[in-house]
Amino acid sequence: MILNFLRRKIINLACDVLNIKGWSGKKHWKLFQEVFSRKKKFKELAILGVYHGKDLSYICSSLKKNNVKDFKIYAVDLFENVAMADWGPENQHLNWNDIKIEPPSLKKAKSIIKLLGFSKNVIFIKGDFKKLADYKPKLDFFYIDLSHDYKTTCDAIELCVKFSDDETIMMGDDYGDGGFLGQRWEVKKAVSDKFKDFKIHYNLFWESNKKNLKIISTKKDKLKNFTY
Numbered sequence: 226m227i228l229n230f231l232r233r234k235i236i237n238l239a240c241d242v243l244n245i246k247g248w249s250g251k252k253h254w255k256l257f258q259e260v261f262s263r264k265k266k267f268k269e270l271a272i273l274g275v276y277h278g279k280d281l282s283y284i285c286s287s288l289k290k291n292n293v294k295d296f297k298i299y300a301v302d303l304f305e306n307v308a309m310a311d312w313g314p315e316n317q318h319l320n321w322n323d324i325k326i327e328p329p330s331l332k333k334a335k336s337i338i339k340l341l342g343f344s345k346n347v348i349f350i351k352g353d354f355k356k357l358a359d360y361k362p363k364l365d366f367f368y369i370d371l372s373h374d375y376k377t378t379c380d381a382i383e384l385c386v387k388f389s390d391d392e393t394i395m396m397g398d399d400y401g402d403g404g405f406l407g408q409r410w411e412v413k414k415a416v417s418d419k420f421k422d423f424k425i426h427y428n429l430f431w432e433s434n435k436k437n438l439k440i441i442s443t444k445k446d447k448l449k450n451f452t453y
């Protein structure tokens with residue numbers, strides 16, 4: 226217990242030294258500790274939305290604590306000083322400096338992961354999250370923390386689901402009524418449109434799996450089923 230508390234304190238201290246920012250707190254830490262203590266083989270994982278790498282650091286540390294060896298995490302982010310889709314259409318000319326928040330940084334994410342000794346476990350992918358498809362991963366776990374608009378969230382879920390099986394743990398951040406720059410986040414709507422059933426952890430994170438996916442019929446399917 227005390228050791229675990231210290232483990233998080235040390236990561237937070239290392240983040241302070243390297244000027245790593247982010248939104249990860251105690252709830253994130255507890256979530257990852259619990260998920261990776263589940264009796265499951267975690268080999269390939271993905272985090273979509275890295276920013277400076279704080280969640281990624283928490284995930285790596287939780288995996289190590291639970292004796293998961295040889296795991297590989299695809300860590301995807303634009304790592305660009307550009308507006309996020311959930312800042313709204315009228316704010317797309319802004320960048321992170323304009324809103325007084327440090328921009329996402331691949332350099333920073335790499336530095337904290339190196340300092341914590343996880344470089345060989347992390348594959349950084351710089352670009353749109355759809356680039357993950359190029360790696361054809363077999364995901365045991367994925368965590369979505371991108372722009373929180375409806376389209377990005379739905380597209381990210383759909384993409385990750387393609388690389389998942391029945392046992393894959395599917396998760397994401399910011400399931401709630403929050404918002405930013407006058408825009409409401411739409412994670413809640415996206416998750417309930419994609420899954421029949423899901424769990425909410427700490428009033429903040431959603432979790433589901435392939436068995437709970439909604440089958441949404443396309444126009445083509447509807448025409449196929451049409452009888453004269």
Ligand SMILES: C[S@@+](CC[C@H](N)C(=O)[O-])C[C@H]1O[C@@H](n2cnc3c(N)ncnc32)[C@H](O)[C@@H]1O
Nearest residue numbers: 247274275276279280302303329353354371372
């Ligand atoms: C809320 S931050 C992620 C926070 C991060 N999980 C942490 O540990 O601090 C959202 C991130 O999503 C990234 N992002 C937004 N849209 C993206 C997209 N279409 N493809 C890849 N990354 C994207 C942004 O660059 C930003 O770093």
